[in-house]
Amino acid sequence: MDLNRLDDRLKADCEKCAALCCVALAFDKSSVFPFDKAAGEPCRNLESCGTCKIHSDLATTGYMGCVQFHCHGAGPIVTQDLFSGGTWQTQPHLLRPMMEAFWVFLRLQEQVLLLKHAANLPLPEGKQKELHAFLDELCPEDGWSWDAFEGLDHAKVSADVKTWLTSLRDVLA
Ligand code: SF4
Structure with missing residues (x-):
């Protein structure tokens, strides 16, 4: 990668997303955030076109959680790469699979972000190779396909990245 x-891959571009954070998160x-909302329940402020009707007032009306939240590109990846721009708002049967993919990519994209920061460190060649191998796995050159997504052991790669990041303490000490 x-x-x-x-x-680009870490960008939270709401125009390329199906408002996944506004439905998938509890x-x-x-x-x-001023009320309880369950995962899978569309936020009461979400419009049918996929925009937030109080977007410009979030910070002053008790929705700082929405202001501070960042999906690090998980929403656009799920919506565009995996669902070809489809949305659960017009195709309700997509809600569950979109949410499940979104939850996975929230975690994966956090790790991509950490790897991006690690790439700025003065790493020895071996660690740089390992870092690029992780990025190749987590950021497919042509985007995510269903085959690639289903073939990924995301729990394992997440654990491996975490272990690798921890190992940098010794390398950089
Ligand atoms: S308040 Fe707006 S941005 Fe926040 S979850 Fe609801 S629709 Fe989404």
């Missing part, structure tokens, strides 16, 4: 393309009533 070309490091210069990572920012929120508890708190100082950053």
Whole structure:
């Protein structure tokens, strides 16, 4: 994976997403979200066109959680790469598979972000190769296909990335 393309893959582009964070995430009533919302329940502020009707007022109306949330590209990857721009709002049967993929990619994209930061460290050649191998696996050159997604052992790769990141402590000490 070309490091210069990572920012594109990590971009939270809401126009390329099917409002997945507004339906897939569960929120508890708190100082950053004003009511309880279960995972899979569309937010009451979400419009049928997929936009938030209070978008410009989120910070002043008790929705700082929405302001602070970043999917690191998980939403666009799921919506565009895996579902070809489809949305659960017009095809309700897509809701469950889109949410399940979104939950996986939230975790994977967090790891891509950590790997991107690690790429700026003065790593020895061996560690650089390992880092690029992870990025090749987590950021397919032509985007995600269903075959690639279903073939990925995401729990294993997540654990491997975590172990690898921890190993940098010794390398950089
Ligand atoms: S308040 Fe707006 S941005 Fe936040 S979850 Fe609801 S629709 Fe989405």
